[in-house]
Amino acid sequence: MKWSFASVGLIVLGLVGLSIIILFQNITTNNENDYYLLKEVTEASMIDAIDMDYYRESGELKIIKDKFVESFTRRFAESTVFASSNYTINYFDIMEEPPKVTVSINTGIGEYTIYQDTTDYHVANTLSAILEYYGKDGSKTSSSYIDGMPLVMKTFTKTYYSIPYSKDGKYSVKQPINLPEELEHKNIYDAQIFKVESKGSITEQGELLYALLNRDIDWTRSSTDSTNFNASNSGVDINNIQKNITVSNIKGRECLTADECRESDYWVEWDGTGNPGTVVLKLEITWRYKEYEYAEW
Helix, strand or coil: CHHHHHHHHHHHHHHHHHHHHHHHHHHHHHHHHHHHHHHHHHHHHHHHCECHHHHHHHCCCCECHHHHHHHHHHHHHHHCCCCCCEEEEEEEEEECCCCEEEEEEEEEEEEEEECCEEEEEEEEEEEEEECCCCCCCCCCCHHHEECCEEEEEEEEEEEEEEECEECCCEEEEEEEECCCHHHCCCCEEEEEEEEEEEEEECCCHHHHHHHHHHHHHHECCCCCCCECCECCHHHCCCCCCECCEEEEEEEEEECCCHHHHHHCCEEEEEEEEECCEEECEEEEEEEEEEEECCCCC
16 A cells, blocks of 8 residues: 555656746756847847937937837747747846847746746846947047047049020130038038039930029029029920030139128039030049048947
8 A cells, every 4th residue: 555655646746847847947957048049139229229419419328218118029029930929128227328228028928837836937038238339439640630530531423414595606614513411411511612623515315404404503503593504494395505615714722702601612613615505514523521430339
């Protein structure tokens, strides 16, 4: 009889031991998976949430809180789509600047009964993360700084079309030009016209239409303002524009008088000789500017 009880005891003890082994195996597996998943998702979400406009303007890292929460929740849900566990995500102490987050993942692994004691077990992982970067590029000399900001000299080239009219075939153009939209940014300094090159008069209808469409964008004065350098749209046709013109004294400069500066900070000048009428001169203008930059992180 005693051996029967001993056998039953061994079976019960084996079942209890098996339950404990399965419990700790699940705890260990879930804990390891959750830790590495939490680490990778947190890093990726913080990078997703970087405010790039703020970085370009100030050189400092800042994350967007709502964007981090959205990115983390989406990434974590996509990574655990096949998991049967119940996850609870808690966000603590999210700082936008400097970037610092604390995230806790509570994983429910289910109920286990060990020796008539049924308990719902959970595994919690908490991670605090700080996003670091190399910071300002200190390789440049102080002479290239503005208020401590590192600057890089760059150039930008764009095609323009000057459309003057002349009654006698002698062209003397002083034309106010707009700063390109690409250079209208807070981290760009000291933009100036570096070089102006003539590419000759145009000969194709498609390029003429492009020139007319962009004239109001590129130049300060409207196309409806008929001046010595701005022919009326109604009089410009590929069949009557002048194809041959000799260009000289071409240059770009900044405004020289108060009246000029009120109209535009930048001017283009050129002289030319040809036949009377309207000419559409293709210009290639190179701008030089300083851009505020930081080292890659």
